[in-house]
Amino acid sequence: MHDIAEQLQAWHASGRSFAVATVVGVSGSAPRDPGAALAVDAAGEAIGSVSGGCVEGAVYELCREAIADGQPVLERFGYSDEDAFAVGLTCGGVLDVFVQPITPGADPALDAGITYIASGTPVALARVIEGPAGLLGATVAVTADSHHGSLSPSPAAAAHPSPATAPPTTRFARPLPSLERAAVAEARAMLDAGRTGRLVLGADGRPCDEGQQGTVTFFVESYVPAPRMLVFGAIDFAAAVVRIGKFLGYHVTVCDARPVFATARRFPDADQVVVDWPHRYLDSQLDRIDGRTVLCVLTHDAKFDIPLLERALRLPVGFVGAMGSRRTHRDRNTRLREVGLTEAEIGRLRSPIGLDLGARTPEETAVSVAAEIVAYRRGGSCLPLSAGEGPIHHDLARPAEQPSRSHAA
Template sequence: MKDIAESVRAWHQRGQVFAVATVVGVSGSAPRGPGAALAVSADGEAVGSVSGGCVEGAVYELCREAIASGEPVLERFGYSDEDAFAIGLTCGGVLDVFVQPITPGTDPAIDAGIAYIASGTPVALARVVAGPAGLLGAAVAVTADAHHGTLSPAPTTTAALERAAVTEARAMLDAGRTGTLVLGLDGRPCDDTGQGTATFFVESYVPAPRMIVFGAIDFAAAVVRIGKFLGYHVTVCDARPVFATTRRFPDADDVVVDWPHRYLDTQLDRIDGRTVLCVLTHDAKFDIPLLERALRLPVGYIGAMGSRRTHHDRTTRLRETGLTDTQIARLRSPIGLDLGARTPEETAVSVAAEIVAHRRGGSCLPLSTGTGPIHHDLTRTGDGKADERTPEPQPHAA
């Protein structure tokens, strides 16, 4: 909902009824992932997208029906072998879409969630998308130290369920994760959906991930622009005030004049596993102190510009600082993919492509040469297990 938050907040402030359709489950190849949303106001205005066009018309109508009935619904859309022109995804994937009507002022969790998202406060919105009919659409909004809303004023089993949902949603918020969560009505985690369980879709809204570009060179300006395009909060840092100026980097969110390693030391509480560090200085007096610190931090990506000779010299110096081969192996150097890039803009595309591939688990090979899934992140295991669960859709009366 984050990408449509401004419109949703405007409707909410005006007291206008609307419906939000959210992708809560994906399998196979699908154009958009969990959390993608389409919202429709009572007067028919639509914002956002759930499928990039494949099923937008059908979802729009579901939203209109939900506004009229006041009832939420979970609907599944997939490709039809019998009728290739049937409503569905021609790419062969399956989307589970939860449609919820919203009347401002009637649900404390939704009201609080919309306010937190608009203000930039980290919040997790947990909604029941499958389970007992009385719980469908019930929600809690969870921050680091509080929660709003309730699943039910009644039985003790629901009180236990609410406590568990708040605890699990807060853990997902801390990790910045969005995905499904299955709990028994007694609050215990479950491996499978079924009778006596409730499936929650938990959407974590956290500040934009950070990209810190060290080195105020001509290539940096292009990397800043593409970093902003990818949705990062971008900072440029350089120790040379003549180069580190807002005039040279108008697209950057912040331009900092400081030694790179010293600035990084001040940012330890603002970086996490989504943070990207692009070291473009290719000057040992800047690079080595910076990388010696960076390679010890749990950031998502660290890349450094330079020739292969520079890289060899750099790794030798880093070993002398006490870094292990495992730590040094995290460094992407020379930075970027082999696209044959020459210009700053082409180099920025190369860097961005490597960042996306590293984040999403891509092979960096042309899609035309493979036969497997094109969305690698949807097939990962480990702590992403909850993201892969797909709730069973409830029957929808057309």
């Protein structure tokens, strides 16, 4: 939903009703990650995407239906050899999509969530996608120090149960404070980690396994600022790394102690250009880096690299890579041992940075660096896809949960 937040905010501010279809589960070679969204307003305008084209038409119609009847629904789109012309994914994956109608002013949690997302304020939306009658679509919006909305069953929704609701014996007819407290706490923890995914709780708030009777399944979407890429060394290769970092969705900062090189004119694509010693700048950023942060050390100059890497390799960042020849790499490791780093800490350093693509130019080198960052983050083998038979998407190994209804193709 993050990619379409600006348009959703505009619809919301104008009082226009709309429906949002969100990918809440994937398996196999599904084209989009959980959290991808398509929205349709009351006039039929569509924005966003859930599949890159495979099932957009069917999801569009589900959104129109949700606007008309006011009922959320969970759908599964998959592949079937029996009917190659039915709606589904030609790639052979499975996609679970939750469609929720939204009327501005009707739900405090969704109202607050859309506002937070549009403003860039970190927020997690926890929405019930499977569970008892009356709770489907119930939402809480959670920030670091507050939350909006309630998980009290909706009488209107209970009067119009959807196919996804549980049997009558498991329907809840009263507020669920324990469930709400647990959902808020778990969503806040996921927000802190920048995670998006499913959460299954019992009525008393206890974590449960998928498929247990009487449980409530939430889809928690964490909206946090873009991950950071810190590029140290204002060299010609850095400009290409900045461009590809922006392409990958990072907030990119270039830092160099030499003011003649570290200029906005030389790095127009960077979000920020800083003139400072690299290690000193990193020390000033400790409250703004996390497990998604990427550090690219391109100076290959010991007086800059060693103080910087001594700190960086002890921080809980996602990736630390350093440019240089193999001789530079060996010398750098020796110096890092001399300043007290352990072998485990030194082992976190990706050096020489980048995959072996035979790169020569700055642009080719940037592709090499970006490829290693993606592979390291996603668990890729770095082998050609044609060389293997396993799953293409390494970080989507868990099978998608069973939703209420299904489409096959």
